Amino acid sequence: MAKRFNPVVLTANALESGAPLWWTGAGWSESFADARVATTPEQAATLQALADTPLMQAATVGPCLVEVVEEDGAWRPASRREAIRASRSPTFAYGPEAASRRGPGARAA
Amino acid sequence: MYRYDEFDAAFVAQRAAQFREQVRRRLSGALTEDEFRPLRLMNGVYLQLHAYMLRVAIPYGTLDAEQMRMLAHVAEKYDRGYGHFTTRQNIQFNWPQLKDIPDILDDLAGVRMHAIQTSGNCIRNVTSDPLAGVAADEIEDPRPTAELIRQWSSLHPEFTFLGRKFKIAVTGAENDRAAVAVHDVGLRIVRGPDGEIGYRVLVGGGLGRTPMIAKTLREFLPRAHLLPYLEATLRVYNLLGRRDNKYKARIKILVHEMGIDAFRAAVEDEFARLDPEASAPDPAEVARIAAYFAPPAYPELPDACPALERARRAHPEFDAWVRRNVHPHKVPGHAAATISLKPIGGAPGDATAEQMRLMADVAERHSMGELRITHEQNVVLPHLRKDELFQVWRMLASQGLDAPNRGLVTDIIACPGLDYCALATARSIPVAQAISRRFADPALQERIGPLAIKISGCINACGHHHVGHIGILGLDKAGVESYQITLGGDPTDDAALGERTGPGFAFDQVPDVVETLVRRYLELRQPGETFLQTYRRLGMTPFKEALYAAA
Ligand code: SF4
Numbered sequence: 324m325a326k327r328f329n330p331v332v333l334t335a336n337a338l339e340s341g342a343p344l345w346w347t348g349a350g351w352s353e354s355f356a357d358a359r360v361a362t363t364p365e366q367a368a369t370l371q372a373l374a375d376t377p378l379m380q381a382a383t384v385g386p387c388l389v390e391v392v393e394e395d396g397a398w399r400p401a402s403r404r405e406a407i408r409a410s411r412s413p414t415f416a417y418g419p420e421a422a423s424r425r426g427p428g429a430r431a432a
Numbered sequence: 433m434y435r436y437d438e439f440d441a442a443f444v445a446q447r448a449a450q451f452r453e454q455v456r457r458r459l460s461g462a463l464t465e466d467e468f469r470p471l472r473l474m475n476g477v478y479l480q481l482h483a484y485m486l487r488v489a490i491p492y493g494t495l496d497a498e499q500m501r502m503l504a505h506v507a508e509k510y511d512r513g514y515g516h517f518t519t520r521q522n523i524q525f526n527w528p529q530l531k532d533i534p535d536i537l538d539d540l541a542g543v544r545m546h547a548i549q550t551s552g553n554c555i556r557n558v559t560s561d562p563l564a565g566v567a568a569d570e571i572e573d574p575r576p577t578a579e580l581i582r583q584w585s586s587l588h589p590e591f592t593f594l595g596r597k598f599k600i601a602v603t604g605a606e607n608d609r610a611a612v613a614v615h616d617v618g619l620r621i622v623r624g625p626d627g628e629i630g631y632r633v634l635v636g637g638g639l640g641r642t643p644m645i646a647k648t649l650r651e652f653l654p655r656a657h658l659l660p661y662l663e664a665t666l667r668v669y670n671l672l673g674r675r676d677n678k679y680k681a682r683i684k685i686l687v688h689e690m691g692i693d694a695f696r697a698a699v700e701d702e703f704a705r706l707d708p709e710a711s712a713p714d715p716a717e718v719a720r721i722a723a724y725f726a727p728p729a730y731p732e733l734p735d736a737c738p739a740l741e742r743a744r745r746a747h748p749e750f751d752a753w754v755r756r757n758v759h760p761h762k763v764p765g766h767a768a769a770t771i772s773l774k775p776i777g778g779a780p781g782d783a784t785a786e787q788m789r790l791m792a793d794v795a796e797r798h799s800m801g802e803l804r805i806t807h808e809q810n811v812v813l814p815h816l817r818k819d820e821l822f823q824v825w826r827m828l829a830s831q832g833l834d835a836p837n838r839g840l841v842t843d844i845i846a847c848p849g850l851d852y853c854a855l856a857t858a859r860s861i862p863v864a865q866a867i868s869r870r871f872a873d874p875a876l877q878e879r880i881g882p883l884a885i886k887i888s889g890c891i892n893a894c895g896h897h898h899v900g901h902i903g904i905l906g907l908d909k910a911g912v913e914s915y916q917i918t919l920g921g922d923p924t925d926d927a928a929l930g931e932r933t934g935p936g937f938a939f940d941q942v943p944d945v946v947e948t949l950v951r952r953y954l955e956l957r958q959p960g961e962t963f964l965q966t967y968r969r970l971g972m973t974p975f976k977e978a979l980y981a982a983a
Contacts, residue, residue, distance in 0.1 A: 341482070415851070421778070422786075
């Protein structure tokens, strides 16, 4: 039996910053919410063809398709990995912000 | 500390200039990612989930105050105000822009630092004992040996394209604090039959998807033969090691497949062909290197320190810190101290620019300007006066660097995991944070005693989970994070790999799992026993029952 088709988006990392990008249909966005979702195999094939073009390969890093799922009327990445990428941050407060939240003294939770 | 000579300075500057040009060509589109990737990896630049990551070498974990300040500067100017100290005694910056990396490398070169050989299939940063040169149990300072190997292995023409990465660790103490048995080559400085100093050479240790404890390659190697012998070992590996499968390309697989005896015979054969006198380093150069590591001019002090004892009595929190984080020192009246980068609920190994600057200030004022990074992702101040420990502690406390937990349940090692790492299968830092919060009570931590929890976010095992007393490995089971638990691992003298308890656990269950294991241990332990000792005495069964009986 053929594998069931799952909707996908085209993503990559920005060449200069390495930040995650999503293809909107007209260009790249740093926001997952702007991503153009391919809901049919044909649309997915078009996105894949785009990802494979030399121009795309040169202008971004690692363009590829990732699966998305619909939840409460909105699309979200199917995997935790892609969800973390889409959130553009680790899942916890980090760096100076986290340190100042903890305050001086190593014991505060 | 070792200072660059003109040759070192020239090659670091040259490499930075080359990389600037390569980055320019990549940004202009002249190089594709496939062409550029090996070039960036040769300079410690990875691409992670959210951004590029730059890994900077800290040779054998030693750095001075000026270098620590430079790391703070890099964190602040080019990154998001912090860095992550790793289990390889290096530092990683998580958010640099590709266009800025040439400038970062120039800035680092200004303080004799670089990112060369922090990635790729070459001999990586040599690691060592963070208490090198000061530990009371030391036979000889391992740093001159580590520095000699660093110089020999840097841009070594024969060994820059090995089958896979190659990690060497050196310890000069009776107690192994450098985990030499889990390295491709581990060197222990030992005394030979006639009392002369040389090396016991271990080979084929490593973690990753096929963890192995190293085997003894040579019981005693005279000091002068070190480089020729390493050359023979690397050559045998380079020629006979597999290149068809990345997962079978480490030297441990070759040693395992050949058998240690056949591997040893091949190395000894090759070694016999070499002229050790011709390929041994020039004794004058060895002496020059050693001179950099001559002990600093310590003041003469009595060993007993009434001021310290008074401060300990007056400040129980300081007393707890001294008990846990302060180490004996060779020189009377002195001590070394661990700065824990494991505050309750923190990300293990992370330090902000402000904290780095404070550590540099403390080092300058109190530790002869020197700092060490440990493979437990902490920092050591190696040269403290006992009568200044209280001031040191007060300074550290002002920036949350006073956690009195070295070696305790909250001194957790964790790799970046799925929050940063492109290879990860599960998160590891949030798991560490949850466990840390669960065991936040300092009295409870002390009651539990020494307990090393180590967490990796995938089978590459950067978090050294195989050698955790409790090891935690995050996997992906059909899209859901699942954590496999191992018990009884140990990277030290009686090195052992942990044994798996059974089926894995969900993300949210892990703190409960650890608590269940700790409770069981507290019920079963005999007076004075550590977790590891109890586990070794009783084996897996009681722990397994505690974990799975209820299910
Ligand atoms: S163990 Fe895996 S997840 Fe953790 S840093 Fe290494 S490669 Fe990344």
